[in-house]
Amino acid sequence: MEGNSFLRRLFLISAVASIVLLTLIALPTKPNPAKNQLLRHPATFKNDHVGDIPHHPLDPLTVQEMTRAHKAIKAFFAGKVYGVHSLVLEEPDKEVVRRWRKGEPLPRRKASVIGRAARKNYILTVDVESGEVTQHEAAHISGYPMLTLEEMGSVMYAPFSNADFNRTILARGVDLADVACLPFSPGWFGKAEDGRRLVKLECFTIKDTANFYMRPIEGVIVVTDVDTNQVVEIVEKGKHIPIPKAEGTDYRLDVANGPVIKLKSPVSMEQPNGPNFVIEDEHLVKWANWEFHLKPDPRAGVVISQARARDPETGVLRDVLYQGFSSELFVPYMDPEEAWYFKTYMDAGEYGFGLQALALEPLNDCPRNAKYMDAVFAASDGTPYVRSNMICLFERYAGDAAWRHTENPNTGELIREARPKISLVARMVASLANYDYVVDWEFHADGLINVKVSLTGIVIVKGTNYANMNQVNEDEAELYGTLLSDNIVGVVHDHYINFYLDMDVDGSDNSFVNVHLQRAYTNGISPRKSFMKVNKTVAKTEKDAQIKLKLTDPSEFHVINPNKKSRVGNPTGYKVVPAGTAASLLDPEDAPQMRNAFTNNQIWVTPYNKSERWSGGLFAYQSHGEDTLQVWSDRDRPIENKDIVLWYTLGFHHVPCQEDYPIMPTVSSGFDLKPVNFFSRNPVLRIAPYVESELPVCKAAASA
Amino acid sequence: MEGNSFLRRLFLISAVASIVLLTLIALPTKPNPAKNQLLRHPATFKNDHVGDIPHHPLDPLTVQEMTRAHKAIKAFFAGKVYGVHSLVLEEPDKEVVRRWRKGEPLPRRKASVIGRAARKNYILTVDVESGEVTQHEAAHISGYPMLTLEEMGSVMYAPFSNADFNRTILARGVDLADVACLPFSPGWFGKAEDGRRLVKLECFTIKDTANFYMRPIEGVIVVTDVDTNQVVEIVEKGKHIPIPKAEGTDYRLDVANGPVIKLKSPVSMEQPNGPNFVIEDEHLVKWANWEFHLKPDPRAGVVISQARARDPETGVLRDVLYQGFSSELFVPYMDPEEAWYFKTYMDAGEYGFGLQALALEPLNDCPRNAKYMDAVFAASDGTPYVRSNMICLFERYAGDAAWRHTENPNTGELIREARPKISLVARMVASLANYDYVVDWEFHADGLINVKVSLTGIVIVKGTNYANMNQVNEDEAELYGTLLSDNIVGVVHDHYINFYLDMDVDGSDNSFVNVHLQRAYTNGISPRKSFMKVNKTVAKTEKDAQIKLKLTDPSEFHVINPNKKSRVGNPTGYKVVPAGTAASLLDPEDAPQMRNAFTNNQIWVTPYNKSERWSGGLFAYQSHGEDTLQVWSDRDRPIENKDIVLWYTLGFHHVPCQEDYPIMPTVSSGFDLKPVNFFSRNPVLRIAPYVESELPVCKAAASA
Structure with missing residues (x-):
C-alpha cells in the first residue's frame, strides 16, 4: 500500500506547484544550468x-x-x-x-x-x-515571502507521517493512498499565526476523478510549519460529512461522460501572412502605433513597461504608461467556520501570480495566430529554469467596428463608412490551484488599453450533508453558499485584482483630475430646469485621490500632463474607465481587510516610489497589514504635477451557481485606460477598411 | 442659384431620412408594390x-x-x-x-x-x-407618433421658403445653396409645445465636407409645424459665432487627408464551411443549443422572441426569454442655452430606432462569415418597401476560452484543458442622424445572453468663438463641453437605452429575487470578525423591484421560476448582470426626466401587460410623461409568481474629447442575462476543443 499511496500522492504533489520536483531533488544545487535541469x-x-x-x-x-x-x-x-x-x-x-x-x-x-x-x-x-x-x-516588515514551489510540493507530504492524521483520514473511510493535501495560506488573525510560517493543508480524495477539488474531506485542516514541515495541529470538524461522489466531476475530454458537443464548422481567427507585430530583442513589442516592453514576472505575472503610442499626426512616440502589472489579488471566502474562516488568499504575494502561470494551450487558450513567450524563473535554490509558452501575443479581430457612420443622401451615392476594430492582446493564465485567472492586456489601435481579468477553472467547494435543498431546515444563508451538487456547497467569495499603473502621460510629471459630473439648475433662464455640469478638481494630495465610486455621484478620472497642451489647449491625458467594480463588505478593522486594504477604495494615486509596488505588502504571507497601499497613501503626500502611480482594483462578488460545477464558465471584467485629449483627433480616422480581395483565401480542412 | 441650391438640399434631404423620397412623390399611393417601388x-x-x-x-x-x-x-x-x-x-x-x-x-x-x-x-x-x-x-394619451421618414424629408425644405430665414443665413455669410437643415424633436417643456406637432430645425453648411455636422450655423433654430410645414419661429442666437472650418472634418476614405493606416496582414474571422446556424422560414434562428425568433421592427430595431435553450442533459428546449428589444432611448444634452436646452431625444419613440437602421456594410460592419436579413417596412402612405441587409448574424470566436484549467502533476501527464468560446451575434446599426448605435444580441453556447450597445458616428457639436482654451476667460464649465477643434465644442450628454425583457424562465410565471450581499459579523465565534452573507428577498410588488444600484450595497438580481426546481432543489433562474450603468442627474421633476422616467431606476419589474411595451410612452413625441414605465410601475401591482417583464437601462455619460473628432471611436457597454441554477451543471462542459487538423486551411490573398 505504501508504495501505491506514495505514487498517488506524488501524482498530486504539485497540483499547486509547477516544476519537476524530482529533478530538483536529484540535482538540488547543480551550478551550471544544464539542459536537463532547464527542461521542466x-x-x-x-x-x-x-x-x-x-x-x-x-x-x-x-x-x-x-x-x-x-x-x-x-x-x-x-x-x-x-x-x-x-x-x-x-x-x-x-x-x-x-x-x-x-x-x-x-x-x-x-x-x-x-x-x-x-x-x-x-x-x-x-x-x-x-x-x-x-x-x-x-526585519521591520511583518510577514513572509511567497512560498516557493518546492516548499508547496514538500509540505504536502507532511501530514502522512503523522499518525493522528492517518487515523483521522481512515476514520472518514478514505484510503490513505487516495488522499492528497494542498497547502493553503493561513492568513493572519493574530497570535496563532505569529512567529512561525504556517500552511493549512486541506485534503481531498483523488479517487476516480482528476477534479479532486470536488471531493473534499471536509473539516480536516492540518496546520503545518513550512520551515520544518512539522504538523502543528490537526483540526477535524467534519466527521459526519460525507465525501462527495466522483461521478460527473471530471472535466477532461477523454474521461468525462456524455457526448461531445461539436459545432461542425469551426470559426477561426486567421492571419496566414503572420502577425503585424514584431518582438524585437525578446521583449520589445511593436504593433500598429504601439511600442511596449513585455516580460514575465514570478510575482506579478505579466509586466508591461514603457508603453508608448505613436502620434499619427506627428509620428512622435509618446509616453503613456511607464509600468503596469497586477500587484495583488485578494480572494476572501465568506464562511466563518473553523475550516474556512482563514481562506482570505493573497494570490500574488502568497503564491506568485507568475509562478503559477503555466504553459498555455495553443488553439484553445490563445487563437491560431498567437505567438508565445517563455519565462525564465528561479527555483528555490536560485538556479534558473524555463517556463515555456507562459505568455501569448495575438492580434484580435472580433467582428466589431473601430468606428462607422452612415449618411443616406438621395442622389444614390450612399455614405457608409466602417472600419474594422483590431487590437493586440498579451495574455497569461495563472492557475492558483483550483482557480484560473486569465489576464489580458489589450492594446487598441485607437490608443485605448483594456486590462481584462477572466475567471475560470474550478470553484473550491465545501462538503455538506445535504443532497437537496429540500433537506435544508436551517436558514439557507447558513450554508454560506449554493448547493451545487449532492453534498457540495460552492462557498460565496470575492475576487479583487489590484493593478499598479505608473502613468507617464507625455512624460513623468502628471496630475490626477476628478472630472465631477453634478446636477446644476438653470434657475429659470431656460425652459429646462436642470442639467449636468462638469466640475474639474485637481487632486493636491493622496487623500484627494482615494476614490470610492458612486453611481449617483459620478466622475471621470483623468491623469493629465498639466505641462503639455493639445493643439486647442486641452491638457493631454488618459482616463481610467472603471468597470468590474465591487467593494469589499468586510469590516475595515478585520485583519484580512486591513491586509488587503487596497480594496478600501477603487482608485488611489500615490507619488512614484520605487519601494511601493506590492499593494498588499512586500511580505504578504501572514502580513499584519502595516505595509499596504492604505498605509502609504495615508501619508497624504503631494501628487499634483508629480510622477504619480494610479492603482485600480477590479472586483467580483461570486455567489456560485450550479453552472459553475464541475468547472466554471469564464466570467470576465476589465477596465480601460483611454486617451482623452491625448490625440488631437481620432487616431484611427485613416485606418483602412477591409476589402474582400485582401482577406485570406480559406477552405475547410478535409477533416472538418 | 435656385436650381443648384435645390439640388444640394435634395442631396441632404434624407440625412436623417432613409428612403427615396422622389420615388414616393412620383408614386404616392400605387397599390401593388411593384419592384421599382420596393427598391429603395x-x-x-x-x-x-x-x-x-x-x-x-x-x-x-x-x-x-x-x-x-x-x-x-x-x-x-x-x-x-x-x-x-x-x-x-x-x-x-x-x-x-x-x-x-x-x-x-x-x-x-x-x-x-x-x-x-x-x-x-x-x-x-x-x-x-x-x-x-x-x-x-x-386621444387620452399625450404626444404624437414617431415622425415618418417622409415628414423628416419634407420639413427640411420648410425654412427656405421663409424670407426671414434666408436673410438670417445670408447675414451669417453662408450661401443658401450650401445650407441643409435637419429636423430635431423639440422635446416637451410646457405650453410652447402644446397643441401642435413641432420640429426644431438646425442648419449646417455642407460646403467642402460630408461631415456637415461639424459646420453648424450655431444658434439658428427654425421652429416648424410638421403637420403644415409652416415656420412658426426663427431663433437667431449665434450672430457672432463663426462657422467652423471644413478642413479635417471629412471621414470618408477617398476624401479625407492623410496617409491611410494599413496593417499589412489582415486578421479575419474565417469559416469556409459556412455558419453553424440555420435561419428557418426567414426568422427562426437555430444555433448550438439556442433557438429564437428574430425580426426587424421599425420602432425597436431588432426584436428577439421565444429565445429557448436546449438542456444538454435532457435535450429539452427550455424557455428563457419570451421577448426582448430596446424599448426607448434617451439622449439629453447638457447645455441650458436657447439653441440646445430642448435636445433631449427619445430616439426610438421620436425617430424609430429600426427605421433609422440602414443597410450594413459587409466585411466592416460585420465579419466575413456574417449572413444578412432584410426588413420590410411601411412608407408613410402604408405601402411596403424593403430595407436590405438591416440585420447581420454571425458566429464569433474572439480568441477566448469558454473555460479552462491546468493541473500540473509530476508524472509528466499534464492536465491542461481549454475550450474555445463561441457565440452567435445578431446585430443592427441605427444611424440617428449624427450618432450610430450598434445593437448586438449575443448568444453564448453556455446559455448566457449578452446585450451590447456600441456608440460611434459623429458627436453633435456647438459652434463657439474660441479656437483655443487659452482664450477662455469664463468658467470653463460654461462651455458645457470640451473644445474639440477650432470653434467647435462637443457638448456633454448622456445616452440611456432601456431594454424590455419579458423573461419566461421555464415558463411564464416567474419571481424576481433580490439576492442581497451584506456584511455579517461572527461575534467572536471565529478568529474572523466579519464576512459577507447572502440574504434573498422575493419581490412581492413592483415597488420592491425598482432598483437603484449601489456599489457598496450590492445584490444579484435573479428571475426565478418558483415552480421549477433543479436536480438539487434550487429554483431555476436567470440573473441580469448589470454593467454600463449610469444614473440620470436631471431633476426628477424636470420635464425631460419625467418623460424618460425609466432612467429613475436601473432595473424595474412589471407584470406582463400587452400594452406596456414602450417605456417612454406609446406617443413619445412631445409626450408629457404620463404613459411611462414609472407611471405603470407606481401602480405597484403584484409580481410574485406572475408573468413578469424585466426592464434594464444601459447608460453612458459622455464628456466628449478630441479623439471623438471628427468621428468617434466606438464605445461599448452591455449587460448579461446569465443562467443561475438553470442548468444542473456547466452546459459547455462537453464542448470540443479546437484541433489543428479541423481548422480552415488559409493562404494570404495575392493582393494582401
Missing part, C-alpha cells in the same frame, strides 16, 4: 534560453545572469540551508531607464533577491557581474 | 420579398400583407390626407403564441397601425385577411 515542461519545451543576452534595461535576468546570481547567493549563505523566494532583475532607477537609448550600454545588471534562512527573511541585491551581495533591512 | 436601396437590393409568406405567429407583416393592410387603411381614411406612422404585425396574445406549434395554422394575421389625419392620432387594428379596421381610443 518536456511537452512544450522548445528553447533552453541559455544563449539569451539582455538588450534592454528592463529585460528580465537571463539564464546566465541568474546562474551567476545563484553562485553569489550560495556564497552569501555560506553553506547554510537557504531558500530563494524571489530572484528577479533589480530594475534600474526609472530616470536611468527613461534616459537610456538603444545602442547605449545597459545600466549595471543587478538581481533583487528575497531569501530565507534559519527562519529569517533576507532582502539582497546581487551585482550580477561582480557577484557582490548587498543585504538590506528586512 | 439599389446598391444593396437583392430580394424584393414579394413572394414571402408568414410561417410563425410573430413573423412580421409580409409585403403582400402590408399591401392588403394599406388598401384597408386607405379605405378607412376615405380620401382624407393621412400618414401611416407605424404599420406592423399586431402580435397575437402571448398565450396563443406560446401554444402554437409548427404545422398548425397561424393565428389570424392582423396589422397594428398608428396613423395621423387632420391633426389627430389614430390607433387602428386591421384584419389583414378581411380588411376590417377597428379603431381604438387614442
